[in-house]
Amino acid sequence: MDTSGLQQSLASLSRQALREQIRANTYTGSTSGLVPGYLQANLVMLPADWATDFLLFCQKNPVACPLIGVTEPGQPFLDEIGAAIDISRDVPEYHVFHDGQFTAKVPDLEVYWRDDLVIFVLGCSFSFEEALIQSGLTVRNIEQQRNVSMYDTQITCQPAGRFHGNMVVSMRPFTPKDAIRAIQITSRYPKAHGAPVHFGDPAAIGIQDINTPDYGEAVDIHADEVPVFWACGVTPQNVLRQSKPPICITHAPGKMLITDVLNNALAVL
């Protein structure tokens, strides 16, 4: 099967047409590059009695966990991201965790949905990658058609209730000149992790080997480039695995919720 051809034809699908395919479980793949212009979101679902702690964790760690919205318990709908979106069905693939352990991947939540589940919708760096490319910068992971490089760090998140852990970062290499421009552009998107948290020496934030990411894939770093690090939406998943709630459901990495929110509507300036 010619995957790139499939991606190309998918890219031209309207948001509504793609969502219908996802809801019918006929499309269960990555959403990278699909429906340009619209916010794709990270998801975290927790029982209501864990939700207050996680809400506070997001409030204390807004760079790693930029909160777009929170549902009422048992309600898989959230008007502000699109009234027609059923968050329990409109993601290509969900990951289910019990007591912090991965237990299942499923195309919808028919089996796992609970009346006490609260859904946290979090911003994603896909939004600012689009803005970087529109400003003429090269995003290496997109150029090389690889998943972005992600790393565990020694940057400590602010703990909240039962949630604590270190920040996960994504990395994109740029020349210093382009890095300065990337800092300006991503600063406009606090709901997509905003400005970088670090650049240059990986060891300064506890990364031992830049060529061996903890998540995603390695990308080439040219001789005149420095690695630039942004807070990453894998941070909450990392924290949730350590905190071991009885059940937790997330999107599968790279298979995001496509919302009705325009990326440009997230920009603060």
Add this chain to the structure above:
Amino acid sequence: MDTSGLQQSLASLSRQALREQIRANTYTGSTSGLVPGYLQANLVMLPADWATDFLLFCQKNPVACPLIGVTEPGQPFLDEIGAAIDISRDVPEYHVFHDGQFTAKVPDLEVYWRDDLVIFVLGCSFSFEEALIQSGLTVRNIEQQRNVSMYDTQITCQPAGRFHGNMVVSMRPFTPKDAIRAIQITSRYPKAHGAPVHFGDPAAIGIQDINTPDYGEAVDIHADEVPVFWACGVTPQNVLRQSKPPICITHAPGKMLITDVLNNALAVL
């Protein structure tokens, strides 16, 4: 004489009181840190028949030569920087160049004023240094009470008419985290050179030894810091020396024109 005591008492002087002392030639010192909140300006004065080339040079090189205003030939006044300011008298010290060679330093332009002189008023990094400090960052040259470190580079300015040459940069060291914040803050001040043009490896822009600035003084760079480089108002002086106009008058470095323009009024965001 206790210079720091003098600076302290001067810092409390009103803009008007300091300007009177400067106009009376009783104060001929540095203006660094005086009259906080107000734009201090770089000055370049040229005969009218050289002014069009220099105006075009500024237009082509807005980061190094951020133009605040231009006078009519023979008029040392410019309403938009303060109607009461006589630019030929209200600078502590002027430098005079003939055919690109430094020939005199004088406290006013009584002897050198000509009816064909056009004055270019250019922004200065003093404006963004104040904004950096107000955001809690440490500006090393101010902390160490030294003139900022400045360097010739191999970054080529866009030539215009008889004017051509390389950019001069100023350098301030920061940790990567603070450098990211400094990029955000200085981006708000395009009329004070704006965002940095480079950070990190000095050799990448043609600086051989970071510890030996071409102008100003060296400052300490801590182990966890990187040098961050901004376009510098010495660039036009560098270019003018090479282009050898019959006469050119500038302010003496560090002895700037204090204007009635609020630094905050320069911020674009």
